[in-house]
Amino acid sequence: MGELGENINNLTIANKSEDIVNPWHVSSASDKGVDYDKLIQRFGCSKIDSKLIDRFESLTGKRIHHLLRRGIFYSHRDLHNILNLYEQEKPFYLYTGRGPSSQSLHLGHLIPFIFTKWLQDTFDVPLVIQLTDDEKFLWKDIKIEEANKLAFENAKDIIACGFKEDKTFIFSDLDFIRLCPEFYRNIVKIQKCVTYNQVKGIFGFTESDVIGKISFPAVQAAPALSSSFPFIFSNLKSCNKVPCLIPCAIDQDPYFRMTRDVAPKLNCCKPSLIHATFFPALQGAGSKMSASEVNSAIFLTDTPKQIKNKINKYAFSGGQTTVEEHRAKGGDCTVDVAYQYLTFFLEDDEKLETIRKAYSSGEMLTGELKKILFETLQPLILEHQERRSKITDEEVKLFMTPRLLNFKFG
Amino acid sequence: MGELGENINNLTIANKSEDIVNPWHVSSASDKGVDYDKLIQRFGCSKIDSKLIDRFESLTGKRIHHLLRRGIFYSHRDLHNILNLYEQEKPFYLYTGRGPSSQSLHLGHLIPFIFTKWLQDTFDVPLVIQLTDDEKFLWKDIKIEEANKLAFENAKDIIACGFKEDKTFIFSDLDFIRLCPEFYRNIVKIQKCVTYNQVKGIFGFTESDVIGKISFPAVQAAPALSSSFPFIFSNLKSCNKVPCLIPCAIDQDPYFRMTRDVAPKLNCCKPSLIHATFFPALQGAGSKMSASEVNSAIFLTDTPKQIKNKINKYAFSGGQTTVEEHRAKGGDCTVDVAYQYLTFFLEDDEKLETIRKAYSSGEMLTGELKKILFETLQPLILEHQERRSKITDEEVKLFMTPRLLNFKFG
Numbered sequence: 161m162g163e164l165g166e167n168i169n170n171l172t173i174a175n176k177s178e179d180i181v182n183p184w185h186v187s188s189a190s191d192k193g194v195d196y197d198k199l200i201q202r203f204g205c206s207k208i209d210s211k212l213i214d215r216f217e218s219l220t221g222k223r224i225h226h227l228l229r230r231g232i233f234y235s236h237r238d239l240h241n242i243l244n245l246y247e248q249e250k251p252f253y254l255y256t257g258r259g260p261s262s263q264s265l266h267l268g269h270l271i272p273f274i275f276t277k278w279l280q281d282t283f284d285v286p287l288v289i290q291l292t293d294d295e296k297f298l299w300k301d302i303k304i305e306e307a308n309k310l311a312f313e314n315a316k317d318i319i320a321c322g323f324k325e326d327k328t329f330i331f332s333d334l335d336f337i338r339l340c341p342e343f344y345r346n347i348v349k350i351q352k353c354v355t356y357n358q359v360k361g362i363f364g365f366t367e368s369d370v371i372g373k374i375s376f377p378a379v380q381a382a383p384a385l386s387s388s389f390p391f392i393f394s395n396l397k398s399c400n401k402v403p404c405l406i407p408c409a410i411d412q413d414p415y416f417r418m419t420r421d422v423a424p425k426l427n428c429c430k431p432s433l434i435h436a437t438f439f440p441a442l443q444g445a446g447s448k449m450s451a452s453e454v455n456s457a458i459f460l461t462d463t464p465k466q467i468k469n470k471i472n473k474y475a476f477s478g479g480q481t482t483v484e485e486h487r488a489k490g491g492d493c494t495v496d497v498a499y500q501y502l503t504f505f506l507e508d509d510e511k512l513e514t515i516r517k518a519y520s521s522g523e524m525l526t527g528e529l530k531k532i533l534f535e536t537l538q539p540l541i542l543e544h545q546e547r548r549s550k551i552t553d554e555e556v557k558l559f560m561t562p563r564l565l566n567f568k569f570g
Numbered sequence: 571m572g573e574l575g576e577n578i579n580n581l582t583i584a585n586k587s588e589d590i591v592n593p594w595h596v597s598s599a600s601d602k603g604v605d606y607d608k609l610i611q612r613f614g615c616s617k618i619d620s621k622l623i624d625r626f627e628s629l630t631g632k633r634i635h636h637l638l639r640r641g642i643f644y645s646h647r648d649l650h651n652i653l654n655l656y657e658q659e660k661p662f663y664l665y666t667g668r669g670p671s672s673q674s675l676h677l678g679h680l681i682p683f684i685f686t687k688w689l690q691d692t693f694d695v696p697l698v699i700q701l702t703d704d705e706k707f708l709w710k711d712i713k714i715e716e717a718n719k720l721a722f723e724n725a726k727d728i729i730a731c732g733f734k735e736d737k738t739f740i741f742s743d744l745d746f747i748r749l750c751p752e753f754y755r756n757i758v759k760i761q762k763c764v765t766y767n768q769v770k771g772i773f774g775f776t777e778s779d780v781i782g783k784i785s786f787p788a789v790q791a792a793p794a795l796s797s798s799f800p801f802i803f804s805n806l807k808s809c810n811k812v813p814c815l816i817p818c819a820i821d822q823d824p825y826f827r828m829t830r831d832v833a834p835k836l837n838c839c840k841p842s843l844i845h846a847t848f849f850p851a852l853q854g855a856g857s858k859m860s861a862s863e864v865n866s867a868i869f870l871t872d873t874p875k876q877i878k879n880k881i882n883k884y885a886f887s888g889g890q891t892t893v894e895e896h897r898a899k900g901g902d903c904t905v906d907v908a909y910q911y912l913t914f915f916l917e918d919d920e921k922l923e924t925i926r927k928a929y930s931s932g933e934m935l936t937g938e939l940k941k942i943l944f945e946t947l948q949p950l951i952l953e954h955q956e957r958r959s960k961i962t963d964e965e966v967k968l969f970m971t972p973r974l975l976n977f978k979f980g
Contacts (some may be wrong), residue, residue, distance in 0.1 A: 341748045351782030372761030376787035
């Protein structure tokens with residue numbers, strides 16, 4: 161039985177005591193958030209272990225990214241394949257994306273892009289970024305033109321992450337359909353290989369779902385086939401069979417389980433994946449961060465004052481109720497949101513460990529921990545805003561123009 | 571309850587004693603072929619009566635086409651709306667299409683095009699013709715490039731029917747997606763309005779069907795929205811709300827029942843329809859004409875000799891088993907395929923009536939009737955072949971280029 165078969169069963173038998181994780185819904189059975197180890201078992205992917213990390217470091221000759229060494233990117237599918245290609249100096253590419261939401265992204269949205277930029281810098285390979293404006297339109301009460309516009313605005317925030325112009329192609333589905341005949345043809349080819357029964361099993365669709373949702377997974381699958389981008393790979397001999405690595409949050413895995421099942425049928429390579437855990441809401445891992453709930457997240461448009469206030473007021477604390485009790489018992493870093501956020505954004509391991517010890521022992525108070533966090537985030541977001549403000553519409557159009565990308569191996 | 575709701579029930583309760591009629595399967599419960607009156611009731615459309623025909627004739631000042639006066643185009647939806655627009659000199663357009671099949675079309679494929687050409691000549695309005703190469707790929711064991719090529723070849727046969735170049739736009743789905751962003755956006759908009767439950771009820775899809783099939787009906791619905799063709803209607807004030815009339819065989823009605831349900835939700839006009847009965851196979855109304863069964867149909871590539879032989883050898887006869895019996899009892903025109911074919915292709919009413927009387931009374935023998943048929947079809951098909959042979963690839967490309975069409979009313 162293929163991957164698809166296994167996962168249909170795995171998801172169908174999910175019961176009340178299990179977390180629900182799919183691209184549109186994440187809810188955990190416990191207050192502590194999603195059980196990521198159980199998720200690996202259910203999805204049938206592999207944990208990233210120290211051996212894999214060692215290989216990564218020795219091959220690239222570079223210290224591994226903190227999001228990887230801290231277990232935030234924690235799971236994978238066939239990552240060894242990509243490392244083999246890198247070792248053999250054979251071509252591959254990176255593929256990530258986002259569903260354009262509100263005009264402003266929040267901190268959590270940055271995580272896959274920060275990590276993808278590091279992968280691009282490390283591997284020196286092309287990257288394609290899909291903006292699913294069609295998905296946004298299908299799932300939300302929004303006009304199609306508005307969804308398309310959001311994609312363009314979101315592209316500015318993505319570009320501000322520092323991607324290399326000569327190695328990065330950004331596209332909105334609604335526009336790309338028109339720009340590249342191969343993209344739509346791959347979508348239809350994928351739609352010919354997947355039944356309603358299969359998407360029902362993988363994504364939990366019901367008979368009341370609209371046919372646009374039911375057929376959408378093929379749109380997110382198509383960029384994992386290099387033949388969707390003939391202009392990028394036209395310099396290569398076997399441009400239809402360039403493998404890709406997809407960095408994404410683990411809730412996107414269902415799309416690519418499906419893709420991995422379909423790819424060999426279309427004589428294409430199975431994509432490899434590297435999965436991240438979720439970025440917690442200010443209110444804690446058990447609650448949901450939402451673009452429509454301004455106080456659940458720190459946005460990339462927030463002012464230094466807003467950042468400070470949100471963290472002080474809303475960040476769930478793992479500290480004790482009184483100073484005396486805190487000094488005696490210490491804080492709980494495993495649930496403290498300020499500490500969690502630092503694991504994502506404070507690169508210095510030594511400093512993070514010092515903070516962890518001080519907070520756990522009660523030496524450091526919640527207010528002090530929160531201060532470290534907002535002083536870390538304020539400059540980071542200010543710099544992002546500065547970079548973003550300098551990005552012109554012309555620059556966005558350049559990133560979104562189908563063109564030959566710079567390729568190291570071939 | 572809307573049209574869609576009613577029809578879901580109508581189709582779901584179809585039982586063994588009822589004909590099955592949908593875009594991919596036509597089979598009748600009786601040997602005499604489909605019961606067209608029952609079909610009208612089940613589908614909820616209206617019979618074309620003498621009053622409607624009279625109005626048609628008096629408005630256009632033209633004798634009605636023989637396919638209409640002989641009840642071959644026999645049913646409609648909101649045809650009065652179109653006649654009202656014509657009367658008020660307000661704009662509308664025609665929309666028809668075909669699923670590109672084998673390289674050669676057969677006689678039955680010509681019927682909607684012959685009638686559509688007459689409608690175009692009579693009303694002097696633009697016409698769009700959809701070639702569903704994507705559907706062909708999804709339903710058949712064929713490569714996507716091959717389906718796209720067939721569409722181009724089929725376009726030559728369609729153009730050979732005599733459509734006016736300045737009023738006709740022909741497109742293949744796979745190409746048009748790329749040529750016109752509005753087309754794909756309309757597809758996605760329609761896909762947002764229709765649930766799996768609805769297409770299951772209308773088309774009989776099951777959970778084992780691939781998601782490409784399940785979402786396809788939106789592709790055939792989209793050309794019924796004038797906003798899919800901004801380049802045709804850009805001269806008009808309300809170019810997004812130009813109504814259309816769809817001439818088609820009755821098995822295509824399910825697509826447009828769905829379209830009529832969706833259109834108002836997208837602030838578009840419900841399309842009007844005019845339905846034809848089916849063109850019978852040589853073996854009779856109870857059997858199926860198939861492009862893959864060479865002896866079931868007369869193809870537009872057949873030689874005069876092949877036409878003669880096929881008719882003499884395969885055309886189901888309503889005559890008696892011996893000459894003596896035939897002279898005594900006469901032939902049965904209601905089942906005789908040669909006579910049926912003449913009702914489609916012999917324009918002269920008087921001559922047809924003379925033949926009917928002579929054959930029914932036994933005065934005319936089957937061989938004589940068949941001779942009249944092949945002598946009618948041979949020049950018709952030869953002329954088609956001559957016209958087709960003169961159509962260049964450049965001419966096809968011109969018909970398939972999005973452009974402003976010539977419009978009488980505006």
